[in-house]
Amino acid sequence: MARKYEITIGIECHVQLKTKTKLFSEVDNDARGKEPNSCVSPVDYALPGMLPRLNGEAVRLAIRAGAAMNAKINPDSRFDRKHYFYPDSPKGYQITQFYHPIIGEGFVELPSGKKIRIEHAHLEGDAGKLTHFDTYSLVDLNRVDTPLLEIVSMPDISSPEEARDYCKELWRNMVYAGVTNGDLYNGNMRFDVNISLKKPEDTKLGTRAEIKNLNSFRSIERAAAYEYERQSKLLDKGEKVIQETRGWSDATGVTTGQRSKEEAQDYRYMPEPDLPPLSLTQDFIKAEYDKCPALPADYRARFTKVITEDTLEVLLDYPELVNRLAEIADGGQPVDYIANLFASVLLAEENQSLLNDNLPSANQLTELAAMKSKNELSSTSAKEVFIKLFEPKHCDKTPLELAKELNLVQENDSGALEAIVDAVLAKPETAKAQADYKAGQEKVLGFLVGQVMKESHGKANPSAVSEILKKKLK
Amino acid sequence: MKIANSSTTAVSLVKAALSRIEETKEWNIFTFVDKKAALERAEEIDARIKKGETVGRLAGVPYALKANFLSKHRPADASVKILTEFTSPIDSTTAEKLDKEDAICVGCVNMDAFAHGSSTENSYFGPTKNSTDKTRVAGGSSGGSAVAVALDCVQFATGSDTGGSIRQPATFNGIYGIKPTYGTISRYGVVAMASSFDVIGFLAKSASDLDLLMSITAGQDPKDQTSLPDYYGADDTKLDKKSVGYIKEFMDSPALDPEIKSALESKLSALRAKGYDIVELSMPTLEYALPTYYIIQPAEVASNLSRYDGIRYGFRTKELNAPDKTPLDLLFENTRNEGFMRENKRRIMIGNFVLSSGFYDAYFLKAAKARTLIINEFNKAFEKVDAILSPASPNPAFKLGEKVDDPVSMYLEDVMSVTANLAGIPAIAFPAGTNKAGLPLGLQIMGPRRSDKNLIKLVEELA
Numbered sequence: 001m002a003r004k005y006e007i008t009i010g011i012e013c014h015v016q017l018k019t020k021t022k023l024f025s026e027v028d029n030d031a032r033g034k035e036p037n038s039c040v041s042p043v044d045y046a047l048p049g050m051l052p053r054l055n056g057e058a059v060r061l062a063i064r065a066g067a068a069m070n071a072k073i074n075p076d077s078r079f080d081r082k083h084y085f086y087p088d089s090p091k092g093y094q095i096t097q098f099y100h101p102i103i104g105e106g107f108v109e110l111p112s113g114k115k116i117r118i119e120h121a122h123l124e125g126d127a128g129k130l131t132h133f134d135t136y137s138l139v140d141l142n143r144v145d146t147p148l149l150e151i152v153s154m155p156d157i158s159s160p161e162e163a164r165d166y167c168k169e170l171w172r173n174m175v176y177a178g179v180t181n182g183d184l185y186n187g188n189m190r191f192d193v194n195i196s197l198k199k200p201e202d203t204k205l206g207t208r209a210e211i212k213n214l215n216s217f218r219s220i221e222r223a224a225a226y227e228y229e230r231q232s233k234l235l236d237k238g239e240k241v242i243q244e245t246r247g248w249s250d251a252t253g254v255t256t257g258q259r260s261k262e263e264a265q266d267y268r269y270m271p272e273p274d275l276p277p278l279s280l281t282q283d284f285i286k287a288e289y290d291k292c293p294a295l296p297a298d299y300r301a302r303f304t305k306v307i308t309e310d311t312l313e314v315l316l317d318y319p320e321l322v323n324r325l326a327e328i329a330d331g332g333q334p335v336d337y338i339a340n341l342f343a344s345v346l347l348a349e350e351n352q353s354l355l356n357d358n359l360p361s362a363n364q365l366t367e368l369a370a371m372k373s374k375n376e377l378s379s380t381s382a383k384e385v386f387i388k389l390f391e392p393k394h395c396d397k398t399p400l401e402l403a404k405e406l407n408l409v410q411e412n413d414s415g416a417l418e419a420i421v422d423a424v425l426a427k428p429e430t431a432k433a434q435a436d437y438k439a440g441q442e443k444v445l446g447f448l449v450g451q452v453m454k455e456s457h458g459k460a461n462p463s464a465v466s467e468i469l470k471k472k473l474k
Numbered sequence: 475m476k477i478a479n480s481s482t483t484a485v486s487l488v489k490a491a492l493s494r495i496e497e498t499k500e501w502n503i504f505t506f507v508d509k510k511a512a513l514e515r516a517e518e519i520d521a522r523i524k525k526g527e528t529v530g531r532l533a534g535v536p537y538a539l540k541a542n543f544l545s546k547h548r549p550a551d552a553s554v555k556i557l558t559e560f561t562s563p564i565d566s567t568t569a570e571k572l573d574k575e576d577a578i579c580v581g582c583v584n585m586d587a588f589a590h591g592s593s594t595e596n597s598y599f600g601p602t603k604n605s606t607d608k609t610r611v612a613g614g615s616s617g618g619s620a621v622a623v624a625l626d627c628v629q630f631a632t633g634s635d636t637g638g639s640i641r642q643p644a645t646f647n648g649i650y651g652i653k654p655t656y657g658t659i660s661r662y663g664v665v666a667m668a669s670s671f672d673v674i675g676f677l678a679k680s681a682s683d684l685d686l687l688m689s690i691t692a693g694q695d696p697k698d699q700t701s702l703p704d705y706y707g708a709d710d711t712k713l714d715k716k717s718v719g720y721i722k723e724f725m726d727s728p729a730l731d732p733e734i735k736s737a738l739e740s741k742l743s744a745l746r747a748k749g750y751d752i753v754e755l756s757m758p759t760l761e762y763a764l765p766t767y768y769i770i771q772p773a774e775v776a777s778n779l780s781r782y783d784g785i786r787y788g789f790r791t792k793e794l795n796a797p798d799k800t801p802l803d804l805l806f807e808n809t810r811n812e813g814f815m816r817e818n819k820r821r822i823m824i825g826n827f828v829l830s831s832g833f834y835d836a837y838f839l840k841a842a843k844a845r846t847l848i849i850n851e852f853n854k855a856f857e858k859v860d861a862i863l864s865p866a867s868p869n870p871a872f873k874l875g876e877k878v879d880d881p882v883s884m885y886l887e888d889v890m891s892v893t894a895n896l897a898g899i900p901a902i903a904f905p906a907g908t909n910k911a912g913l914p915l916g917l918q919i920m921g922p923r924r925s926d927k928n929l930i931k932l933v934e935e936l937a
Contacts, residue, residue, distance in 0.1 A: 268777075276699055
């Protein structure tokens with residue numbers, strides 16, 4: 001779409017790393033469903049005299065995330081303190097990497113082929129959570145010092161759609177790399193979108209606004225589009241855009257100003273004296289870098305001839321499905337049919353809840369595809385077996401066992417089929433149809449096939465039945 | 475420092491300590507006396523001895539914790555109002571290790587609030603008085619520790635030293651005090667002052683007591699990632715040049731008390747007589763030691779004190795109503811305004827100034843570079859000499875009230891001691907007689923990093 005102004009977007013993304021324990025203490029990092037303030041150590045609580053202990057697992061995951069962004073890992077990085085007073089920050093500062101981040105320059109390649117450069121990424125601790133009531137607020141410190149990787153892009157993004165695509169691809173890469181649970185609803189990844197407008201002929205970037213804390217791809221695209229409209233209206237009127245942070249509301253569909261640059265806090269960054277500099281050997285870095293598994297771009301290259309682009313893009317949002325396809329392909333088996341089952345059956349609105357159940361094994365899926373291709377299952381029956389395989393009680397069964405149990409195995413045996421056909425043809429209610437067919441009304445064959453299917457309780461292979469009928473009614 | 479073979483008992487040692495604490499009340503040494511727990515612990519240890527069980531290396535020895543050490547169920551108020559309502563749920567690593575060796579904590583001793591000060595006058599509980607002259611200061615910030623040992627309330631006390639807080643009060647009270655190499659003893663569970671300078675150490679009546687305490691408490695601690703790998707007594711830096719230096723700039727300083735100067739000169743002659751080479755060292759960058767220290771230290775102080783906000787523990791203000799301000803802002807402002815001492819606030823102001831945007835490069839970063847130069851100058855000096863003998867403070871104990879309204883003259887108390895903290899090297903304060911007025915004099919000896927144990931041996935030679 002043609003726009004009057006050029007958009008420049010840079011995105012900061014906070015990724016919660018899925019470590020077992022917190023970034024600086026040994027308490028559980030997974031507070032889902034736990035009582036407020038139950039996952040808090042004296043270190044997180046900032047008792048006097050407590051010292052942070054850097055979690056090595058967070059460092060490993062950060063390196064792997066760096067690999068998923070084609071980024072350089074800095075062998076020497078450091079931690080700094082970022083100061084601010086707020087009840088969600090027990091220490092009165094956040095431990096972050098302001099001056100010497102662990103991850104240097106890299107890039108994320110979008111499905112379109114465009115590369116968005118990464119400026120750097122650094123480790124830091126998350127803040128706690130506040131819940132506000134009429135006359136008071138409650139503090140929950142469970143999330144304090146959950147490890148975050150903050151990924152800062154260069155301002156290479158040039159449309160709201162591209163902002164969405166970048167966030168989505170980044171999210172996919174982080175999930176495939178296995179560094180985060182990637183649960184957007186629970187804030188596992190949060191995005192801050194910096195956006196400015198300029199006339200095509202201008203060389204200098206315009207003043208930017210930052211939309212904070214977006215956590216869905218749709219809201220990223222909508223908020224950026226709204227911000228384009230807002231800023232272009234200001235520029236049209238000859239007014240200035242102010243540099244500020246803005247909040248987005250999904251309900252109202254607008255951004256509102258929160259804090260301007262003039263009111264911005266001075267964070268008084270200081271080297272963290274309680275943590276020694278982090279020095280990583282090249283061997284350590286390489287070992288972790290190599291642990292980064294296949295990423296969406298690798299799967300695109302691998303499946304480009306077997307799965308349609310649209311189907312694959314849909315499936316790429318579900319790493320466990322793509323991994324299963326890869327497993328099947330590794331075994332030398334075809335994946336096209338399974339890919340279609342995933343995309344059209346499993347991901348259909350009514351079946352999505354199956355994603356929470358047992359994903360059938362590669363062996364089960366391969367056998368299911370083989371039964372379908374050998375006509376042992378009709379396509380309807382194959383879908384039914386496929387769906388049932390997700391049920392925990394069926395997870396140890398082969399598709400054949402399950403199909404037999406459900407009485408769905410298609411009858412291909414011509415002797416048996418002929419007997420059923422004969423029985424149907426002997427019924428008086430089919431006499432008229434037989435006569436009509438013989439008289440040249442070929443479309444009644446469908447009725448007769450239907451009768452045979454009914455007689456066989458759906459197990460007969462309809463095309464085989466149709467052949468037998470044609471032969472018998474000659 | 476052990477219970478002499480059953481000629482005494484832990485209970486009698488603790489009782490003696492408790493009655494001595496009672497007798498010395500007017501010195502204002504203890505902020506908390508743990509009478510019941512100490513006696514119970516003593517009985518328990520005596521019972522174990524009676525049964526013939528093995529007991530720790532400090533069995534029955536009464537000691538005092540500086541008020542900034544956390545130990546279970548005891549207050550850890552750092553002599554400051556903002557922590558008066560705080561009782562520790564955990565043990566500092568040092569308290570834990572001493573406990574394991576069956577030492578008995580009889581209570582907590584006074585200090586300058588948050589260890590900010592050189593006289594123990596800046597305490598929420600009022601000043602501790604000098605052991606020799608009650609009109610004079612105890613020194614600080616470990617003033618309570620020093621006087622408790624000097625007046626025999628306890629056999630040793632813990633201390634922390636950020637710019638001289640163990641050594642200066644040790645010399646003011648005629649006892650021994652060690653500031654180990656940075657990272658030798660875990661800082662876990664000690665209220666932080668300025669993290670990159672803070673060390674944990676001890677005050678006692680002999681160098682050999684310090685050695686025993688070091689061998690018990692030194693060592694790497696997973697809870698303190700700045701702690702050094704174990705070295706004490708096994709992998710120490712050797713002192714085998716038979717050469718001791720003195721710093722020309724200190725010796726020539728007009729601030730140096732003449733009696734301390736002559737005590738220093740006589741120790742140097744004694745060493746020369748024992749066959750040591752005595753080397754004059756010119757260390758011109760030390761001129762910048764104090765300003766460097768008083769930039770980095772307040773910055774770290776301001777940062778470390780950010781956690782005291784009245785939200786989770788300790789004192790909380792009741793003043794939450796004022797026009798144009800949110801209750802949250804008032805909670806922070808008033809809690810901190812009422813809870814901190816004047817000197818705490820001064821350092822928070824200085825610290826936040828040197829860290830603020832636009833000043834960081836001019837102050838903090840420049841000071842960090844100066845610190846590197848000072849470290850280099852010490853490294854160079856230790857290529858020539860085993861150790862450096864110097865005053866710990868330029869003067870003996872001064873009068874109570876003499877410097878309280880003059881922060882800069884109080885900061886100048888640290889001028890000779892901060893050097894060891896800037897460089898992270900070990901330094902031991904030891905007694906060097908008395909002056910004509912009868913006040914204790916003391917000196918310090920500094921060595922290269924990880925020479926702590928050999929430095930203790932050298933101090934024994936000097937005694």
